[in-house]
Amino acid sequence: MTIKVKAKLSDGVVNVKLLMKHPMETGRRIDTATGNKIPAHHVNELTCTWKGEVLFRSNLGPAVSKNPYLSFKVKGPKSGDELLFSSVDNKGETDQGKVIIP
Amino acid sequence: MKVSSTTRRALLKSLTFMSAIVMMPKLVLAAWPKKAFEDDSVEAAITELYGTASEPSDQVTLKAPDIAENGAVVPISVTTDLPNVESISIYVEQNPNPLAATFELSKSSLADVSTRIKMGTTSNVTAAVKSGDKVYTVSREVKVTIGGCGG
């Protein structure tokens, strides 16, 4: 549950910002100690749902910066509603996050 | 041949269910676009993602710095007033694999997204927007420099 989320409702639009903790290794970097390539390890997908409905999804690749930041806007959710976030990376590891709209 | 009413109801039910699946927004069904992320040109990746070539448009706004403070963390924003935007994607032309990220929008989403990307070197950054059946793009150059303080 390490996806950090901030949400702000203004004029009917929910502005969502999220920060994930993830190394986002490209698979091209060389470990200076061993001389071997550090394997690719990056988030593939981030999904935001509200009341079971998918509001937003992002496909990410290794060119997204370490500790990915995403920001997007949606209409519909109201103050007090909960948005749920889930991610999966190229190794199949998952992560979650949530926010209650203030 | 006459079909019994129970069978007909069962058939109708299953047909409705199946058409519901077909009608479900693409948002839920699409898998991670591996090939697009592995394409080595912007045009190939766009075509792979959206099945169509793109055309430039001044109705897409791409916000990016002229000179990136650090190529590892370049803030990017894309907005547009074009209608029926299903998807927005960002490409770094000089990266080995240009596609950086896609944003799949639902009916509830606004066409206004931001992220931070890695750029290996000075490059054009392109934003593509799928509006209806068409894909519109805008590009701008972002310089990535060698700092003097080990940046």
Place this chain on the structure above:
Amino acid sequence: MKGKIILLSSIVLATVGISAYAGPEQDRVAFQKFFHDKFPRTPKADFINGIYSIDAASREQWLEIEEFPPYEIAIEEGEELFNTSFKNGKSYADCFENDGKNSRKNYPYFDPKRAEVVTLELAINDCRVANGEEPLKYAKGKLAAISAYLSFVSRGERINVVIPDNAGALQAYENGKEFYYRKRGQLNFSCFDCHGAASGQRVRADRLSPALGHVSHFPVYRSKWGGMGTLHRRFKGCNEQVRAKGLNPQSQAYKELEYFLSYMSNGLEFNGPGARK
């Protein structure tokens, strides 16, 4: 000893055009005036934002990063570490007043009994060792996270180093000052050369930040590091970049440099942790 201090200070001050030496407070006034005069359009309080206080294009990118800065991950980790008990049942709260809140302003200080400068990072490890725990490494990782948390809950406190009337303290201050002005490394630069005289100018594509306010915003999440680093981590890296020997974090020389630089920034607000390139 006192004569040696005064002689060295006179030489140093002659470089910046001051004749009679009256002590650290006079140094501070001159130091701050130097930067206020060099960057007249920068509000005095804004020097805590480093290069972003004088370069608009990088400021804009920094503000984008500040929308959701990556150091928030470290603050959260630091808070958790701070609130985790040691094996003996005690915790950091037993060493830092007020549950750590507003404790940043107490550092660095000169401890006459130990005859050394005590920094925030040193105090964190002092706490660990006093409670039977292994010390943490000083440059990054868990210690930087705890420092990030303590800095965050101290935001807004003013830098206010008070040099006690003690020969050791004054010597520590003078050592730090001497370090700042002495040229070093194959590139033969002093801290002052880049962060004083040439501040605001470019070295390749980087603009050099002014030394005034340098200590206010550490530890920092540097895009280059992809993670957090303490002030001394940056001192070491910077020394290596002018091809001088980088010293170990929390070595005497770096603590004294921090002591001097902090005194020079007295009056400015602590605004750590920070995000930098």
